[in-house]
Amino acid sequence: xxxxxxxxxxxxxxxxxxxxxxxxxxxxxxxxxxxxxxxxxxxxxxxxxxxxxxxxxxxxxxxxxxxxxxxxxxxxxxxxxxxxxxxxxxxxxxxxxxx
Ligand SMILES: [Zn+2]
Numbered sequence: 001x002x003x004x005x006x007x008x009x010x011x012x013x014x015x016x017x018x019x020x021x022x023x024x025x026x027x028x029x030x031x032x033x034x035x036x037x038x039x040x041x042x043x044x045x046x047x048x049x050x051x052x053x054x055x056x057x058x059x060x061x062x063x064x065x066x067x068x069x070x071x072x073x074x075x076x077x078x079x080x081x082x083x084x085x086x087x088x089x090x091x092x093x094x095x096x097x098x099x
Contacts, residue, residue: 004052004054006048006052007052009030009048010028010048010050015033016033017033018030018031018032018033018034018040018046019031019040021045022070023050024070025066025070026049026050026051026062026063026066027047027048027049027050027063027066027067027070028047028048028049028050029045029046029047029048029070029074030045030046030048031044031045031046032044032045032046043078043082043084045074047067047070047071047074049063049066049067051063054093055093056091056093071089074087075087075089
């Protein structure tokens with residue numbers, strides 16, 4: 001067991017736990033954690049591999065493809081359901097995930 005915050009989150013532990021929106025093909029999508037008012041920020045979703053991966057460069061080809069597919073499906077869903085004009089995607093990986 002490691003002290004990775006994302007792995008802890010996947011076990012339902014720690015400060016990053018948010019509602020799981022979907023889980024398929026080794027990929028998990030969840031809302032950002034709830035704030036002090038008990039609600040999660042709208043439109044803030046995390047796409048993570050079930051497998052511990054400290055760096056994007058360590059993703060397998062299948063994991064990288066799955067992350068991309070899920071990101072695009074989510075963006076399309078947000079556009080269709082909420083008429084969003086933009087979906088922004090960023091990678092967060094530095095400083096809190098041991099190898
Ligand atoms: Zn981890």
